[in-house]
Amino acid sequence: MKPYRNGSPHGVLDSRPSWASLSAHDQEPRPTSILLTGTTGNLGSYILALLIADPKVARIYALNRSSARGPAVERIAAQFQKKGLDVTALRSDKVSFIEGDTTKSDLGIDACLYNEVEYLVVWVVGPRS
Ligand SMILES: NC(=O)c1ccc[n+]([C@@H]2O[C@H](COP(=O)([O-])OP(=O)(O)OC[C@H]3O[C@@H](n4cnc5c(N)ncnc54)[C@H](OP(=O)(O)O)[C@@H]3O)[C@@H](O)[C@H]2O)c1
Numbered sequence: 001m002k003p004y005r006n007g008s009p010h011g012v013l014d015s016r017p018s019w020a021s022l023s024a025h026d027q028e029p030r031p032t033s034i035l036l037t038g039t040t041g042n043l044g045s046y047i048l049a050l051l052i053a054d055p056k057v058a059r060i061y062a063l064n065r066s067s068a069r070g071p072a073v074e075r076i077a078a079q080f081q082k083k084g085l086d087v088t089a090l091r092s093d094k095v096s097f098i099e100g101d102t103t104k105s106d107l108g109i110d111a112c113l114y115n116e117v118e119y120l121v122v123w124v125v126g127p128r129s
Contacts, residue, residue, distance in 0.1 A: 031058035
């Protein structure tokens with residue numbers, strides 16, 4: 001499945017169903033795999049916490065870029081702490097922390113993983129870009 005971009009280097013759209021389709025219309029719980037970027041940030045960390053708590057979501061790939069500020073998981077944990085979110089949730093088997101590059105059309109990740117993901121939620125970018 002090939003993603004297409006909406007003109008912004010970080011505004012990736014995809015032929016997969018949008019997050020909005022995971023709404024109340026979707027009555028049947030089913031395993032869903034989601035790749036989410038920006039989870040070291042304000043908004044992304046909240047969304048990650050929501051996804052971990054959502055029983056419809058079976059697998060979450062938290063994709064972040066590498067940084068001299070330390071491993072992504074530690075930066076995410078710091079955000080969780082700051083926001084009073086449950087840091088222990090980050091130990092969930094549902095979550096994998098992966099490194100990638102949102103400027104690449106394949107997000108700089110393995111093709112098998114890219115194709116496995118049902119929903120891509122790729123966004124950013126805040127003031128730290
Ligand atoms: N916060 C809000 O209330 C709010 C409301 C509406 C819309 N938004 C929009 O939502 C987006 C995120 O906001 P935020 O408040 O969560 O921002 P934030 O706290 O600054 O987080 C930005 C996230 O994007 C990542 N990022 C920044 N530049 C990147 C790059 N060049 N490549 C890869 N990742 C990059 C950061 O990763 P690093 O840790 O590696 O820097 C971090 O995970 C922004 O576009 C913002 O305008 C935010």
